[in-house]
Amino acid sequence: MAQYFHWQKENYQVSTDKSLLDITAIHQFLTHSRWAEGIDLETVRTAIENSLTFGLYKDKTQIGFARLVTDFATFGYLCDVYVLEAYQKQQLGRWLMTCCQSHPLIQRLRRIMLVTSTAPWLYEKFGYSPVNRENGVWQIVRPDIYKRECFYLLS
Secondary structure (H helix, E strand, C coil), X not given: CCCCCEXXXXXXXXXXXXXXXXXXXXXXXXXXXXXXXXXXHHHHHHHHHCCEEEEEEECCEEEEEEEEEECXXXXXXXXXXXXXXXXXXXXXXXXXXXXXXXXXXXXHCCEEEECCCCCHHHHHCCCCCCCCCCCCCCCCCXXXXXXXXXXXXXX
C-alpha cells in the first residue's frame, strides 16, 4: 500500500495522493504552458503515473502542482511546477517547494535537477544552483514535440 504525505496550511493542502489530482486541470494548465504547449492528455496521465506528484489544493480545488521524475533511490528531476495565476503572490509556490523538499524521498536523493526559465530566485532559495561546468550537462531539447505529426504516429 502506498504511503501518502500531506501538508496543511490554513485552507491549503499539499498532498502526494494521486487520487486527489485533477488530471484534467493539470492538462489544461500544461497544454498552455511555455514548456509543454500542446501536450496531450494521455501523455500527462502517463507522466503522472510514473512520477512522485505533489498536488496543491485550496479546500478541494487543485490550484498548483509539481512532480518529480525519479528512480526513487539516487536521482530526481523536478518539473511541471506551477501555481495558478489567481493564487500567485501568496507564497504558495514557496510553500509547495518547501513541501516537496521536505518529502523523505527527496531528502535522500544524491542529485535533483530542474530546468527553468522562470522564477530562478525561488529555486535558489531551496539550494538549486545553475550548472555551469563545461560539458557537464548534455541534453536533447524538443520544445515543439507535442505539435509534431511524428509524435502522434508513435502515440
